[in-house]
Amino acid sequence: MLVLPGQPVSDNVDSIKRTEGVYSRSDKLISSVVGELSKSEDQVRVESAHKNSQPLPEIDSEVLATVVRLNSKQATLNLDVIDGVPCTNNSQDSNFQGILRSQDVRQTDKDRVKMYNCVRPGDIVRAVIISLGDARNYYLSTAKNEYGVVFATSQDGNQMIPVDWETMKDEHTGNTEHRKCAKPTPV
Amino acid sequence: MNFDRRRVNGPESTHEVFYEKKQSDNVQNKRLSRKDDELRPIFLKPGLISSASGSCYMECGSSKIACAVYGPKQIKNAPYSSTGKLNVEIKHSPFSSVIRRDPVKVGDGCNQTLANASSKELDATHLSNQVTQALLPSLRLDKYEKMQIDVFVTIIQDDSLDFGLMGNITTAAGTALASAGLEMNGLVAGLAVALQADKLLLDPTPAEVRNSQAIMTVCTLPALTQITHIWQAGTLDLSTYKQALSVVESASRNIHTVIAKTLMNESNESDVST
Numbered sequence: 436m437l438v439l440p441g442q443p444v445s446d447n448v449d450s451i452k453r454t455e456g457v458y459s460r461s462d463k464l465i466s467s468v469v470g471e472l473s474k475s476e477d478q479v480r481v482e483s484a485h486k487n488s489q490p491l492p493e494i495d496s497e498v499l500a501t502v503v504r505l506n507s508k509q510a511t512l513n514l515d516v517i518d519g520v521p522c523t524n525n526s527q528d529s530n531f532q533g534i535l536r537s538q539d540v541r542q543t544d545k546d547r548v549k550m551y552n553c554v555r556p557g558d559i560v561r562a563v564i565i566s567l568g569d570a571r572n573y574y575l576s577t578a579k580n581e582y583g584v585v586f587a588t589s590q591d592g593n594q595m596i597p598v599d600w601e602t603m604k605d606e607h608t609g610n611t612e613h614r615k616c617a618k619p620t621p622v
Numbered sequence: 623m624n625f626d627r628r629r630v631n632g633p634e635s636t637h638e639v640f641y642e643k644k645q646s647d648n649v650q651n652k653r654l655s656r657k658d659d660e661l662r663p664i665f666l667k668p669g670l671i672s673s674a675s676g677s678c679y680m681e682c683g684s685s686k687i688a689c690a691v692y693g694p695k696q697i698k699n700a701p702y703s704s705t706g707k708l709n710v711e712i713k714h715s716p717f718s719s720v721i722r723r724d725p726v727k728v729g730d731g732c733n734q735t736l737a738n739a740s741s742k743e744l745d746a747t748h749l750s751n752q753v754t755q756a757l758l759p760s761l762r763l764d765k766y767e768k769m770q771i772d773v774f775v776t777i778i779q780d781d782s783l784d785f786g787l788m789g790n791i792t793t794a795a796g797t798a799l800a801s802a803g804l805e806m807n808g809l810v811a812g813l814a815v816a817l818q819a820d821k822l823l824l825d826p827t828p829a830e831v832r833n834s835q836a837i838m839t840v841c842t843l844p845a846l847t848q849i850t851h852i853w854q855a856g857t858l859d860l861s862t863y864k865q866a867l868s869v870v871e872s873a874s875r876n877i878h879t880v881i882a883k884t885l886m887n888e889s890n891e892s893d894v895s896t
Binding site for chain 2: 437439440441442456458460465467468469470483484491530531532567569570571
């Protein structure tokens with residue numbers, strides 16, 4: 436069923452555990468978006484009918500991000516994919532920016548992290564959002580096996596494959612470079 | 623091409639200028655074609671501007687309003703805020719009213735440096751402040767941490783003076799916000815009512831506004847029976863005020879039905895096309 440903002444969707448607020456696209460007001464659940472209503476025992480969802488509705492970055496969202504800048508303390512990244520949904524309005528002024536601080540790169544040996552041995556500009560990194568951060572940035576972390584660089588090119592411009600969690604290899608030239616690699620996940 | 627370039631050369635043929643026939647004030651003052659509490663038909667078309675997250679084109683009488691919503695996008699170069707920010711920018715096109723509007727001078731709502739500018743600029747600033755106030759309660763801005771939502775309104779033709787216009791802009795902008803898929807408390811509808819010789823005229827025309835003792839614009843969330851904003855000029859006694867509010871409330875429900883139908887149709891169409 437199609438519902439509109441302001442339309443009541445359920446009366447029993449207490450028994451509903453999980454909600455999406457609704458809010459509660461005077462013991463009623465009310466839809467907050469234009470979308471399709473789906474109800475079950477303990478959950479109410481209104482899925483937005485909007486074509487390019489895009490999830491906003493939240494804490495614990497998994498993102499794919501491109502490294503744009505690097506210094507010894509942190510890397511600056513552009514968020515490309517949030518929770519598996521690509522960012523649609525990726526023009527220069529409206530994209531989401533994240534930073535990866537050196538202490539968030541890995542879990543152990545944090546104070547000996549050298550940023551340029553972990554990521555390089557142009558790399559695509561899988562990371563998780565740990566904080567909504569300050570005005571400018573979202574704070575990212577790669578401190579888990581499955582997070583880190585998923586795509587990188589070598590200094591010669593060839594694509595590299597991960598050898599272990601700290602090294603990547605250019606297959607054409609045989610050179611290796613340092614990266615904090617993501618553990619390959621089965622598709 | 624043997625004409626003198628240094629002179630102003632007139633066109634080859636000329637026609638006599640003709641003017642629109644002026645209707646007498648008596649005719650304009652009376653509502654002949656509709657009842658006092660009858661609205662002019664509203665036309666709403668969401669999704670007209672494809673580059674925007676959401677948009678809406680509205681016609682009511684001969685007012686024509688285009689409204690685009692961009693965002694939510696990340697605020698940069700501003701301190702952290704736990705709620706989203708709503709920006710409303712209203713522009714009159716130069717040919718929108720009988721008096722030519724200067725497109726360069728028309729100010730935007732968020733620009734405070736325009737405070738000391740001419741009165742025309744203040745008009746647009748004032749109008750966008752009013753619309754912002756009317757829209758804010760409808761949005762769930764707590765959902766949009768550090769985000770900014772921009773609403774751009776272009777008035778293509780203005781036929782209802784500021785009060786009626788503000789109501790129309792609110793309706794159009796509310797529809798655009800909903801079509802952008804933003805989280806909202808409810809749909810907003812705005813409507814003006816004028817008091818003229820002890821009669822309450824809904825959705826007044828400019829002539830009716832000019833000849834009224836009092837006028838007010840009421841913006842509501844009809845689904846929640848809430849009022850978001852009232853803008854009033856002139857004096858109304860308390861009983862008339864109450865009466866006006868109840869008249870507006872029932873009429874706003876009609877506008878709400880129009881918005882609801884439009885949005886339903888739009889999302890049904892997009893289902894078919896995908």
